[in-house]
Amino acid sequence: MQDIKTKDIENFVARYYKRNFIVNALDMAFFNMGSTFYSTSTIFPVLIKNLGGGNIHIGLLPAITNLGWTIPSIIGAKMIEKLPRKLDFILKWTIGERLPYLIIALLLILLAPSNPTLTMYISLSLLFIAALTGGILYPAWLDYIAKIIPPAKRGTLFSVGFGIGGVMGIFASFLARQFIEVYRFPYNFFYCFISASIALGLSYVFIALAKEPDLIVNSDDLSLTQYIKKLPDILKADRNFTLYIVGRIFSALGSMGIGFYTIYSLKVFNLGDEYAGVFSAFLLSSQTASTFLVGPLGDLKGHKLVLSVGILSLLMGYLGLIVGISPWTSYLAFIFLGINFSTFMTSGMALLTEFAPAELRPVYVGLSNTLIGPFSFTAPIIGGILANRIGYKSMFLIAFILTLLGFFVMAFLVKEPRKTQ
Structure with a gap:
């Protein structure tokens, strides 16, 4: 681990600024694209309906994501407040917010044809795991971005990352429509979730290429x-x-x-x-x-x-x-x-x-x-x-x-x- 003293942080940030800007923008873009393939506002509700779920099950989708995104952030903030580097923590924990969608894709092929109800409940549980992990990670991720991107450039990073991700997401939404329209169930949703897994995997590769300095936090x-x-x-x-x-x-x-x-x-x-x-x-x-x-x-x-x-x-x-x-x-x-x-x-x-x-x-x-x-x-x-x-x-x-x-x-x-x- 490279030990960077507080007075050297600015030099470190300047040295790796372009690299960190590019890889984090691509991380955001591919993560956004991946989330389009399983969108809890559009794609996931239709999957639940096809698995035999009703309105209460569909209502659980935003409930699960909201609960996961809000409550655990307090715990996440306590977990990382004294870590000198947040990226290692992010790379370990973010697997929990990406892997569930690959598992859902496999369940749609291996389990859904014989037991759609069980597939539905396992999928909802996996969505909760992904949301919970994201909620824990959010304070660490935002602090990590603040450390490696100068204040005057953070808005630009978010605009570029989410902007490119939005364009890629539009393409993904049309591709998802083709999957659902052309292929029969459950293969149509399998292709949606396997595509999400590929995009999230590429996102992980890019964020792993970032450089973050060590910084001792006094709190x-x-x-x-x-x-x-x-x-x-x-x-x-x-x-x-x-x-x-x-x-x-x-x-x-x-x-x-x-x-x-x-x-x-x-x-x-x-x-x-x-x-x-x-x-x-x-x-x-x-x-x-x-x-x-x-x-x-x-x-x-x-x-x-x-x-x-x-x-x-x-x-x-x-x-x-x-x-x-x-x-x-x-x-x-x-x-x-x-x-x-x-x-x-x-x-x-x-x-x-x-x-x-x-x-x-x-x-x-x-x-x-x-x-x-x-x-x-x-x-x-x-x-x-x-x-x-x-x-x-x-x-x-x-x-x-x-x-x-x-x-x-x-x-x-x-x-x-x-x-x-």
């Missing part, structure tokens, strides 16, 4: 109990942050209908399963294009404004589904959903960092994830139950009302943090 040696005890004090002292949490909770509850966009659209407009790939293309096209815009807009006008626009876009998507009269209203719903995803992916994280002073930033992130995570987890399950009992449109209407409350709190009650400091 308070707090136990998990002490860490948790500090959290209520922040809510009492920071009213604006508390309102932000309330707005995010309403928005999380309002997201209960997202996992049913595809299934509802296929059913109400009598479309074939191959249209899941078309929906994915609209989603990714919108998300890719808006990602290039929302980051600079947030830097210029404020990330609270951009996040409010993202919540508003989800409202517009629900409205399109509720009053929809043709497949084009579903296409518009996925376009608005892409905008929603891009704003939360960029300004959602940026706004959270603006609330917190530097020394409390990990605590703010942990508190936010802990409080919002349970609502993100339960919302789609509630959505599935409501869809079964009162129908899709009524469920979408309830989701619309909850999202509207989230928009009101975020747009009119939460103050832009940069203006209050």
Whole structure:
């Protein structure tokens, strides 16, 4: 292991900047492409339906991903806070967020024909493992990026990586449509998941080529109990942050209908399963294009404004589904959903960092994830139950009302943090 002293970090970063920029951009791009082949918004719901699953099983998809992405990040942050180098940790743990999709591909060939129900439950369990690992890894990955990419270049890296990944994802979505349309079940989904595994494998190769300096981190040696005890004090002292949490909770509850966009659209407009790939293309096209815009807009006008626009876009998507009269209203719903995803992916994280002073930033992130995570987890399950009992449109209407409350709190009650400091 190369020992790099703190005073030599800048020289190390400058020396390997081009290499690290290229390999990490390609890592993001291929990871994004791989995730398109198993998209939990479009591809995975149709797979669950073909394996015999119902609305509750489909509702588990966003619930699993939300739970995995939010709750474990607190544990992940504690695990890596004193590691001098994060890349070794990432390379070991990221296998857990990539290998499950290869296993699912094999299950579709070896087990699905004889026992589709068991295949469905194992696939959901593997998705949870992948999401859980991703949640643990997120603090390490973001800290690793911050170490090897200068602050003025990080936005460019994310734009290039996710931008190229978005273009590759659009291609992957059309390829997924061809797989689903041309080949019979389960081979059509086998090709989707094996393609995802190949893309994720290439992503792993590129991130393994990165160079990261060693850096000794000095931090308070707090136990998990002490860490948790500090959290209520922040809510009492920071009213604006508390309102932000309330707005995010309403928005999380309002997201209960997202996992049913595809299934509802296929059913109400009598479309074939191959249209899941078309929906994915609209989603990714919108998300890719808006990602290039929302980051600079947030830097210029404020990330609270951009996040409010993202919540508003989800409202517009629900409205399109509720009053929809043709497949084009579903296409518009996925376009608005892409905008929603891009704003939360960029300004959602940026706004959270603006609330917190530097020394409390990990605590703010942990508190936010802990409080919002349970609502993100339960919302789609509630959505599935409501869809079964009162129908899709009524469920979408309830989701619309909850999202509207989230928009009101975020747009009119939460103050832009940069203006209050």
